Amino acid sequence: xxxxxxxxxxxxxxxxxxxxxxxxxxxxxxxxxxxxxxxxxxxxxxxxxxxxxxxxxxxxxxxxxxxxxxxxxxxxxxxxxxxxxxxxxxxxxxxxxxxxxxxxxxxxxxxxxxxxxxxxxxxxxxxxxxxxxxxxxxxxxxxxxxxxxxxxxxxxxxxxxxxxxxxxxxxxxxxxxxxxxxxxxxxxxxxxxxxxxxxxxxxxxxxxxxxxxxxxxxxxxxxxxxxxxxxxxxxxxxxxxxxxxxxxxxxxxxxxxxxxxxxxxxxxxxxxxxxxxxxxxxxxxxxxxxxxxxxxxxxxxxxxxxxxxxxxxxxxxxxxxxxxxxxxxxxxxxxxxxxxxxxxxxxxxxxxxxxxxxxxxxxxxxxxxxxxxxxxxxxxxxxxxxxxxxxxxxxxxxxxxxxxxxxxxxxxxxxxxxxxxxxxxxxxxxxxxxxxxxxxxxxxxxxxxxxxxxxxxxxxxxxxxxxxxxxxxxxxxxxxxxxxxxxxxxxxxxxxxxxxxxxxxxxxxxxxxxxxxxxxxxxxxxxxxxxxxxxxxxxxxxxxxxxxxxxxxxxxxxxxxxxxxxxxxxxxxxxxxxxxxxxxxxxxxxxxxxxxxxx
Numbered sequence: 001x002x003x004x005x006x007x008x009x010x011x012x013x014x015x016x017x018x019x020x021x022x023x024x025x026x027x028x029x030x031x032x033x034x035x036x037x038x039x040x041x042x043x044x045x046x047x048x049x050x051x052x053x054x055x056x057x058x059x060x061x062x063x064x065x066x067x068x069x070x071x072x073x074x075x076x077x078x079x080x081x082x083x084x085x086x087x088x089x090x091x092x093x094x095x096x097x098x099x100x101x102x103x104x105x106x107x108x109x110x111x112x113x114x115x116x117x118x119x120x121x122x123x124x125x126x127x128x129x130x131x132x133x134x135x136x137x138x139x140x141x142x143x144x145x146x147x148x149x150x151x152x153x154x155x156x157x158x159x160x161x162x163x164x165x166x167x168x169x170x171x172x173x174x175x176x177x178x179x180x181x182x183x184x185x186x187x188x189x190x191x192x193x194x195x196x197x198x199x200x201x202x203x204x205x206x207x208x209x210x211x212x213x214x215x216x217x218x219x220x221x222x223x224x225x226x227x228x229x230x231x232x233x234x235x236x237x238x239x240x241x242x243x244x245x246x247x248x249x250x251x252x253x254x255x256x257x258x259x260x261x262x263x264x265x266x267x268x269x270x271x272x273x274x275x276x277x278x279x280x281x282x283x284x285x286x287x288x289x290x291x292x293x294x295x296x297x298x299x300x301x302x303x304x305x306x307x308x309x310x311x312x313x314x315x316x317x318x319x320x321x322x323x324x325x326x327x328x329x330x331x332x333x334x335x336x337x338x339x340x341x342x343x344x345x346x347x348x349x350x351x352x353x354x355x356x357x358x359x360x361x362x363x364x365x366x367x368x369x370x371x372x373x374x375x376x377x378x379x380x381x382x383x384x385x386x387x388x389x390x391x392x393x394x395x396x397x398x399x400x401x402x403x404x405x406x407x408x409x410x411x412x413x414x415x416x417x418x419x420x421x422x423x424x425x426x427x428x429x430x431x432x433x434x435x436x437x438x439x440x441x442x443x444x445x446x447x448x449x450x451x452x453x454x455x456x457x458x459x460x461x462x463x464x465x466x467x468x469x470x471x472x473x474x475x476x477x478x479x480x481x482x483x484x485x486x487x488x489x490x491x492x493x494x495x496x497x498x499x500x501x502x503x504x505x506x507x508x509x510x511x512x513x514x515x516x517x518x519x520x521x522x523x524x525x526x527x528x529x530x531x532x533x534x535x536x537x538x539x540x541x542x543x544x545x546x547x548x549x550x551x552x553x554x555x556x557x558x559x560x561x562x563x564x565x566x567x568x569x570x571x572x573x574x575x576x577x578x579x580x581x582x583x584x585x586x587x588x589x590x591x592x593x594x595x596x597x598x599x
Contacts (some may be wrong), residue, residue, distance in 0.1 A: 041112055060156045063409050065100065065394055072099040092414030101348045101356040101393040101410075108349035112364045112374040113408040115415065118157040120405045122150055124129045127169050128399030130386045134196075135179030137391045142405050143170030147186065149198065150405075154390070157407050166190065172225070174214040176237075185211025185225060190209075193240075202240055206233060213299075215258040215265075217281070222263060224281065226253035232267055234281055244284045248277055266309055268297025276300070276311060292319055292329050298341045305350055308367070310342035316356050320367065333365050335372045342384050348393040355385025356398060362408070379406065424496060 055184060088094065088110055101111040120145065130143040139160065140152045147166035165184060168321055172185035184192040189207035207227035216223045222243070226232050232246040232255060251270035258265055265279040266285070275289035276299045295314035302309055305548075308330070309321040318333040318340050338358040346352040351367035360381055364374035378399035388397050396408045 125403035145169035313341040
């Protein structure tokens with residue numbers, strides 16, 4: 001019952017001083033409550049309930065891929081071939097029909113994750129050296145310079161738990177192929193075995209200096225580690241014993257990767273003379289050396305096809321090698337303005353990978369295309385140390401030296417690119433504040449962004465070429481200075497009259513000389529012809545008896561009358577016109593065609 005209502009129901013007229021002191025207290029309490037009843041404070045959102053603090057509900061971003069998996073399973077029974085799949089239509093209506101990246105094998109661009117989802121950081125902020133997803137993709141594990149493991153949810157990206165795994169920074173983290181064991185290495189050279197429940201089973205002093213990378217053999221019986229002490233070591237996983245030591249690099253070994261199918265190791269080091277080496281893990285012999293990079297190789301990764309080897313170096317280059325021909329790199333990817341520090345292959349699309357650099361930029365590349373297919377400038381404020389794709393392939397996690405972990409997802413059909421990482425697509429002179437204040441409509445900006453994404457990178461006037469600010473024009477096609485925000489241009493110097501629309505020619509169709517067109521269209525119905533003339537033409541038309549209100553296309557008339565094929569080599573040899581003999585032949589054919597139409 002309400003306290004005020006209860007106090008009002010108590011009869012205080014019979015209260016006698018000295019008879020009951022509790023009634024005096026009730027009287028004073030009632031008086032104070034009645035005085036401040038009008039300004040009674042609202043109950044706080046954070047309250048104490050049974051000794052526990054109850055917090056207000058918070059809306060969290062989530063990327064639920066269960067619906068996409070269901071759509072993929074339902075639709076795959078209708079595809080006779082694996083390559084057959086639906087096309088993604090850029091509309092919000094089709095967002096619920098989105099399927100997994102593996103359902104679009106012919107369009108890897110749909111798996112480019114340039115949409116920012118969430119930033120995650122610990123209370124005690126420290127650099128994130130390595131990130132890795134669990135096998136089922138439900139959690140992301142991050143290793144920090146403080147030696148802590150932090151587990152983040154793979155759906156809502158919220159914090160789950162944290163544990164002190166090492167006494168110093170965690171530099172390497174790798175799951176075996178069966179996803180039953182996790183190996184981690186720290187800066188002191190210690191190697192630890194972890195189960196899926198994050199229970200530590202074994203600790204080994206593997207190296208004298210920092211462990212930089214770990215990689216498993218395809219059988220999971222062996223694994224290799226590399227360290228700043230300049231060595232690579234082969235270990236027996238079940239016996240926890242060292243089997244072989246490889247010495248050949250002249251400096252710190254930064255990365256190593258085991259071939260997915262064969263007994264072959266590839267390692268990258270700080271040695272600028274011999275940055276990449278190939279080893280035989282059974283005999284320990286050096287198989288070859290590549291001198292492709294001029295600086296430290298920060299990361300090296302095999303592709304799942306077993307033929308491609310990808311390297312990222314401090315010389316700002318990402319190079320692709322084909323082991324069937326190691327005399328020269330297969331492809332060079334140039335685009336990073338600073339050192340390339342991390343790379344990772346997409347788990348579903350063979351030729352797609354992501355790379356991070358020391359300036360915090362994140363780029364997406366496709367094998368066979370020299371220019372990046374996606375770029376996020378200033379994705380982080382500092383070096384990106386680690387990249388890892390979700391096992392499904394729809395989310396990319398990045399760990400950086402700016403003490404944060406960020407999640408990047410693919411855009412859904414109809415999404416607007418309105419986050420701060422895509423503001424570089426805005427037109428010149430337009431800021432985000434203008435859009436929020438309503439000076440420029442969102443539809444106008446999206447129209448410009450779509451044009452720019454399609455490849456319209458010509459340096460032309462944004463106003464005249466793209467027609468951005470159509471909403472502020474008057475009847476004469478002139479603009480006021482107030483209607484052109486961000487452009488320090490006088491309104492008198494800007495005229496935005498609509499230009500004449502260019503004719504939409506058909507695919508694989510070329511323009512015909514005007515003389516041939518004039519002869520061809522002689523006697524045909526036009527828009528300016530009278531109804532009587534058009535009706536007479538319909539009666540003379542031997543193939544169609546329907547009313548024509550527009551001039552038929554040249555291809556349609558050619559199919560009806562078996563006229564000459566103007567798509568063949570029947571074009572002028574120079575700018576002056578046709579050769580005389582060709583022109584005479586066409587004139588004769590045109591006259592014959594006109595007689596056929598008239599009679």
